Amino acid sequence: MRIARYVAYGGEPRYGIVELPEDAGDHPDTVATISGDPLAGPVNYTGERYALDDVRLVSPVIPRSKVVAIGKNYAAHAAEFNSTVPAEPLVFLKPNTSVIGPGEPIVYPPETSDLHFEGELAIVIGRICRRVPAERAAEVIFGYTVANDVTCRDLQAKDRQWSRAKGYDSFCPLGPWITTHLSPDDAGDLHLTTTLNGEPRQDSETSLMVYPIPRLIEFITSFTTLLPGDVILTGTPNGVGPMLPGDSVSVSIDGLGTLTNPVVAED
Structure with missing residues (x-):
């Protein structure tokens, strides 16, 4: 699994699952939005999905301490x-x-x-x-x-x-x-x-x-x-x-x- 943080259309950073062509999925080169923070506990798909070219990737993690x-x-x-x-x-x-x-x-x-x-x-x-x-x-x-x-x-x-x-x-x-x-x-x-x-x-x-x-x-x-x-x-x-x-x-x-x-x- 590939977990990214991204910004779409000027919004706030959100987490998503990156889907690439080599994953053989139905939605290559997209990011599927998930709720919550994957480092803090279980997350769920929200149903939103964006093309990778339409979002701006940010640091996938902001270290809490160091x-x-x-x-x-x-x-x-x-x-x-x-x-x-x-x-x-x-x-x-x-x-x-x-x-x-x-x-x-x-x-x-x-x-x-x-x-x-x-x-x-x-x-x-x-x-x-x-x-x-x-x-x-x-x-x-x-x-x-x-x-x-x-x-x-x-x-x-x-x-x-x-x-x-x-x-x-x-x-x-x-x-x-x-x-x-x-x-x-x-x-x-x-x-x-x-x-x-x-x-x-x-x-x-x-x-x-x-x-x-x-x-x-x-x-x-x-x-x-x-x-x-x-x-x-x-x-x-x-x-x-x-x-x-x-x-x-x-x-x-x-x-x-x-x-x-x-x-x-x-x-």
Whole structure:
């Protein structure tokens, strides 16, 4: 199942089930409206349906408390910065105010001159959880989506910690929807690509993560409680690089869709 948040004809954001041609359904390329919040409990179809081309997709989830992100989780990415893989997952936080959706602009702040894209697989948490063993990680996962861990590379080096460099408003694009039918093993074996203005930049597999999805959940929940709607960014592969105002960056993960955002200068 693919769950999106969308806006139709200037209305308020609503949840819907995305129906694509590969689903072999009767209504391809549409979104069927559902009532309520799927992260909060059961939902029902309302009977409304819109063509995907007629709605504007927004972030499929607004984290209720936090985005937990993982650094250096691909050996090739660590190597491209002359770094080593950490002995245990390297965790940092992004504020929930950094989250934007598909098509929304990544804002290039005046404090940086080296803004980078980082395409990533994101996990959406579905229930309150603490100290989850790896073998039970699937029980707390609601689904998966595509992310871009936008980073001011120069501020990251200057500050020697990552809160400002990765925490600006608009620095956590998510979308286009949440895919709920994958197991951690399935999500841990997907093809990820990033393009800048249509030119390939990143091309890798989530199977190359140093710490797989169950281990990440076990580690994160060993020190903090995760809430429904919290998001985990699982790290980026090699090939990250700069982007400028006027550019367009797209992150694609097989089976999860493509997340595209323009880059604009801050007014």
